[in-house]
Amino acid sequence: SSSSTEKFYRIPEGKGPHSVGCTDLMTEDAAEGSFLRLYYPACDATDIEEARWIPDKEYYQGLSDFLNMYRVVGERLFHYYVGSVTCPAKSNAAFKPGEKYPLLIFSHGLGAFRTIYSAICIEMASQGFIVAAVEHRDESASATYFCKRRSVSESQEETAPNLEKEWIYYRKLKTGEEERCLRHKQVQQRAQECIKALNLILKINSGEEITNVLHSDFNWNSLKDSVDTSRIAVMGHSFGGATVIESLSKEIRFRCGIALDVWMLPVGDDIYQNSVQQPLLFINSEKFQWAENILKIKKLISNDTNKKMITIKGSVHQSFPDFTFVSGGIIARFFKLKGEIDPNEAIDISNHASLAFLQKHLSLKKDFDQWDSLVDGIGPNVIPGTNIDTSPAEPE
Numbered sequence: 001s002s003s004s005t006e007k008f009y010r011i012p013e014g015k016g017p018h019s020v021g022c023t024d025l026m027t028e029d030a031a032e033g034s035f036l037r038l039y040y041p042a043c044d045a046t047d048i049e050e051a052r053w054i055p056d057k058e059y060y061q062g063l064s065d066f067l068n069m070y071r072v073v074g075e076r077l078f079h080y081y082v083g084s085v086t087c088p089a090k091s092n093a094a095f096k097p098g099e100k101y102p103l104l105i106f107s108h109g110l111g112a113f114r115t116i117y118s119a120i121c122i123e124m125a126s127q128g129f130i131v132a133a134v135e136h137r138d139e140s141a142s143a144t145y146f147c148k149r150r151s152v153s154e155s156q157e158e159t160a161p162n163l164e165k166e167w168i169y170y171r172k173l174k175t176g177e178e179e180r181c182l183r184h185k186q187v188q189q190r191a192q193e194c195i196k197a198l199n200l201i202l203k204i205n206s207g208e209e210i211t212n213v214l215h216s217d218f219n220w221n222s223l224k225d226s227v228d229t230s231r232i233a234v235m236g237h238s239f240g241g242a243t244v245i246e247s248l249s250k251e252i253r254f255r256c257g258i259a260l261d262v263w264m265l266p267v268g269d270d271i272y273q274n275s276v277q278q279p280l281l282f283i284n285s286e287k288f289q290w291a292e293n294i295l296k297i298k299k300l301i302s303n304d305t306n307k308k309m310i311t312i313k314g315s316v317h318q319s320f321p322d323f324t325f326v327s328g329g330i331i332a333r334f335f336k337l338k339g340e341i342d343p344n345e346a347i348d349i350s351n352h353a354s355l356a357f358l359q360k361h362l363s364l365k366k367d368f369d370q371w372d373s374l375v376d377g378i379g380p381n382v383i384p385g386t387n388i389d390t391s392p393a394e395p396e
């Protein structure tokens with residue numbers, strides 16, 4: 001139905017010149033493999049349906065756990081409200097060959113998973129990026145799974161597919177457990193998973209055969225020689241922002257990084273000894289800011305002109321994940337899923353600043369420099385640095 005509420009509940013489409021496709025990839029049949037959703041420039045196709053936004057009911061169960069709801073309540077609530085939501089990318093659409101695309105690895109936040117930052121990933125793909133949104137197996141995701149290959153005998157029954165999903169749910173902090181210690185261990189695993197995803201995409205780009213444990217009819221060979229292997233960046237939200245910092249310090253092939261509302265707690269102290277040489281853009285919401293977090297960001301930026309921070313006025317922590325678009329009414333207000341700024345305006349500022357920063361530091365030949373002023377915090381609803389005062393209190 002084209003009822004007026006529909007536009008309110010849709011994830012925004014990509015605004016760039018390319019149609020966008022998406023497909024899921026899982027390698028190996030263990031938790032050590034890679035698991036990612038690929039968003040990519042696709043050939044125009046009207047007959048292909050959009051991808052499911054949250055593909056398995058177990059993600060509703062995981063979200064309920066994460067939000068301290070009862071699973072029987074949460075699962076039904078999520079199914080009712082978002083069970084039919086699709087993301088504006090064509091499922092397994094044909095990849096658009098012909099040019100080498102820069103590569104972006106995206107890392108999700110605490111309690112999130114690979115599919116719920118599709119507004120950002122789809123916009124980047126529509127602008128000519130290949131985007132690999134990884135799903136982390138560090139128990140920070142609401143839910144994730146790997147596939148145990150069933151033994152031949154078990155899969156004898158022709159009905160049961162020989163693919164058995166083994167689910168890993170969000171690990172709550174145990175009482176008395178030191179949060180910093182757990183999160184520091186997790187951020188290291190997260191960085192390794194981003195590097196593994198990078199290597200997997202480069203392997204596909206070289207034309208090597210890969211085994212996708214998820215049986216989709218996407219032709220992975222069509223990606224051969226389509227990645228611009230010298231133009232690779234890493235991006236992430238909150239815990240995923242800390243993963244960006246850790247990934248940059250561990251992998252020089254990530255030429256630059258973008259941290260959206262970074263959560264600095266998981267980042268180790270060694271990071272401040274100039275471990276991050278690459279350019280880094282911090283895009284903050286107005287509300288997710290406190291002195292300790294901001295001081296760590298400022299310490300990392302120190303006086304490096306290639307490291308910048310901007311704040312989007314009127315935005316909140318949830319202005320970056322997709323729930324800010326698909327939620328409405330009391331739920332959105334109760335969980336602060338929207339700020340004062342219109343969700344589409346906020347994500348446009350974030351995406352445009354990201355594109356301008358990527359053009360500058362990946363030497364892209366596009367027109368994203370039209371948004372350079374945003375990277376300096378100049379423009380409507382954006383300010384340079386942060387809006388909180390972190391200077392030590394003046395002596396009385």
Ligand SMILES: CCN(CC)CCN(C[C@]12C[C@](c3ccc(C(F)(F)F)cc3)(C1)C2)C(=O)Cn1c(SCc2ccc(F)cc2)nc(=O)c2c1C=CC2
Nearest residue numbers: 066067068109110111112237238239240263321323327335
């Ligand atoms: C009570 C749980 N308590 C756990 C420690 C704190 C929970 N919390 C605030 C929440 C996430 C909230 C949320 C989402 C989504 C709905 C929904 F209804 F729309 F689905 C509702 C309510 C509940 C806003 C956060 O963790 C914030 N946060 C996030 S939120 C990432 C996320 C997760 C699931 C999503 F569906 C969407 C986005 N990612 C991070 O990396 C970090 C933090 C904090 C520090 C580091």
